[in-house]
Amino acid sequence: EAGVAQSPRYKIIEKRQSVAFWCNPISGHATLYWYQQILGQGPKLLIQFQNNGVVDDSQLPKDRFSAERLKGVDSTLKIQPAKLEDSAVYLCASSPNRGGGRARETQYFGPGTRLLVL
């Protein structure tokens, strides 16, 4: 079974530029997550999709960040314009999330995109 795919793996941009990240979850996984992991910290959830609907985007800086999951499969995360503090690893994860109290379902993470804003 193929894992979560992300691209690009690395990106360097200057502040005020825009950037987009792409994620392809594990086939059949209904739930997709985007996390931001700043150096020295644990991942922080930015946005969660259930199929193609947003479930939680409470920690997404909506003035500059946007995300979509068209057709309930692939997802893109965009930053426009980027700031220095956006330098981080952006992790995408997916889970089956079949509900019904399946408490042991974990999230499967992709390799991440390392963003450096200069």
Place this chain on the structure above:
Amino acid sequence: AQKITQTQPGMFVQEKEAVTLDCTYDTSDPSYGLFWYKQPSSGEMIFLIYQGSYDQQNATEGRYSLNFQKARKSANLVISASQLGDSAMYFCAMRETQGGSEKLVFGKGMKLTVNP
């Protein structure tokens, strides 16, 4: 308030020895889940082990076991017979359920180095 606390910034262990990584958590929910992930230098988060709040026994997965002490709100990861490939960052996480969404809240992580 910090919900997941990992106080050890780094640990060193000799190959083949056992090591315990500490994690304490804070929640008022009676039902919750605790996870441990490994993050090697490649950056991918790798799921290691899960403990449910109502599980009667401590979770085990191969060389990984979880020392779950509910009253003390701790969920320490024990790695037996350390291997060089165990050198990585380790994150403890708790699943939160709010308004129909489930999300993981991570600790700051700790770095484990296994010496030959």
